[in-house]
Amino acid sequence: MTQPHVEPLLEPRDGIPPVIETWPELSAAVDAFARGTGPVAMDAERASGYRYSGRAYLVQLRREGAGTALIDPVACPDLGELDRVLADAEIVLHAATQDLPCLAELGFRPRRLFDTELAARLLGYERVGLATMVEVVLGLRLEKGHSAADWSRRPLPEDWLRYAALDVEVLVELRDALYEQLVESGKLEWALEEFAAILSAPASPPKSDPWRRTSGIHRVRSLRGLAIVRELWTLRDEIAREADLAPGRVLPDSAIVQAALEQPRTTKALTEITAFTGRSARRHLREWLDAVNRGRTMPESALPQPAPPGNGPPPTNRWADRDPAAAKRLAAARTVLAGLSEEHRVPVENLLPPDAVRKLTWSPPAEITTETVADRLRELGARRWQVALTAGPLAAELARLAG
Template sequence: MIKRFDPSFLLKNARLIENSHELGRFLNEISDRKLIGVDTESAGFYKYHQGLNLIQIAAENCAAIIDPQAVKDFSSFQNFAKDPSREWIFHGGDFDIRMLTQEINVQISKFFDTRIAAELIGFDSLGLSSISEHFLGIRMDKKLQRCDWSRRPLTTEMKHYALLDAISLLSIRDILYDELLKMGRLDWALEEFSFALKNLNEHHDREENLFAFQIKGAGSLNKRSLAILKEIWVVREAISKENDRAPFMVLGNSTLIEISRQIPKTLSRLSSIKGVGKSFLSGYGDLILDAVKKGCSVDLFKFQTKPRKRENRRSLSAFEGELLKLLRQTRDSIAQNLNKRRVGFSRKRSPTD
């Protein structure tokens, strides 16, 4: 089942909003629309601070890109979001909703998540590209997925890529809504949306990860090298934060591991380690050597590392083993019967979907 879908009109006529006056005017124009497709873009792959770089909105017969780097006053958007009857459509909306809330204080009260909906009707591949191809006949090109969205000016290709997700969400939502209704699972979906939104709106303090320095490869290091790793990891974090660059762009994890293992004492020795460039060496080489020295002086008896997970489960008795087997069989049977009730999913999807 493929729905006729042609985004060309909206892509061609979409506007780029770069000030609060344009934003207010656009929101006023769509104030009577009760369904809006929403997507956001962040340059978090390249930046230390994961900010909100683009907001894409699509409604019936219109679409726009809002540039948070240019717009300074979002009060009109905050008021627009207060309408409890308006449904905001996202795909895997956790990140988007959090960014809208944290960055510009836009808090929504009703949303439809196409990823959750697709999962509830038994769709196998939950990426928006696969779902879009299945329902709309369009497979989205993801080559710009890791684009630096903080870059200005936006190219036409960047604009079209960013807009297409939001535009497609409107049509996909209608199809999924009908499928959920036919299968008697609409209430399931609404309950999931409500629970997800409640969880997103609640404030959760993030616990400090005391062992974040134990990156991939740290398991091969002895305790002294782990102490050094912690110190140079702290330095890398500080450099990344100061320059707003992703940590891997400052020094790769494999380079941190090698520095910790080789324990260089001079700039010459540090420069021989793969991944330590000349510009980094001249700017931050001494900081790294100081961190290595500090790690070498750490009291290893007091140094804490992430405790290894221990398996504390006791062995099951014969009766418990049979009961567990029966429960799993019952669960799988119920799941299979539920999936047999899919509507309109006869097309076999490829393993790459």
């Protein structure tokens, strides 16, 4: 079969705009975007894996009549005036949940949203990255070589700025094409509900005991070992925050876990764990060893206890032992949802939140009907379109199992 022609998108149509680094420059851009028309394409570049925070280090916008703007939010950290003039505009983002938090830190909070990645999922596209969608839908090829770059670098290289400008170059065109497909497939209302849910979602509360999320902590079986993990994690977090470095660049999780397992008593023993010999880690060898010793010698009353069970269902791999009937309900529900997913060309995880499926099947309504299942799904955060598609088939299968 002949492959469709794909045209490389190598340069922004208006050239690479200068980076906005002063308040007068930002004010001029705000005026230009206020005079522009139609949706506003937007993107933000962070320095994940390099810096401690998830802040934005470059913000890109494009609008008809205004062109493209590249804003340095380090130099211009308040986008409140831009937020004000674009309050009625539809903001187009790709994978909006990644960018909205760092935009909110700058005072920019969209009131209307179009998420091209989420639209693509609802339309049944299997690969939904921006470059793939631009190529498949618009026939243009974007280069994606700098997506994981350290955007905190200054000055930003010209080829990075070109990449950043191209990320919003055709985002509105992609939005328009996907909008038409949503209309044709009868899924526009689904998408609008999803976009509204993203904007209204509350901020995630801080994680309790975040040190328990250390990768590989399941290998640490003793309370004394958990104390060492906690002490090393806390020290690493303090160092990383002060230096504005990603914690993993200060000391990897694997080193924390290995130290908890080996419990070294001397600096020499500590440096026999390879990750402690890195340049960043070596600067704090005495502090690491002190943290290990604190965990190794603290009173038993101060040791961390195993993580308490959550309020929700247990991990699904334990259901067969804990509640075989619930395990059967979960398997049956997953089969029903897989069929609906194929029928409507929507990924299962978008068809119904996985957490809602687990909670429904672990603790179903006492009386199983379409109405009671629908009520339960709404309580668990399912959207109207999700309830309309899934409540009836799930109720029928759960009622059959209840027999």
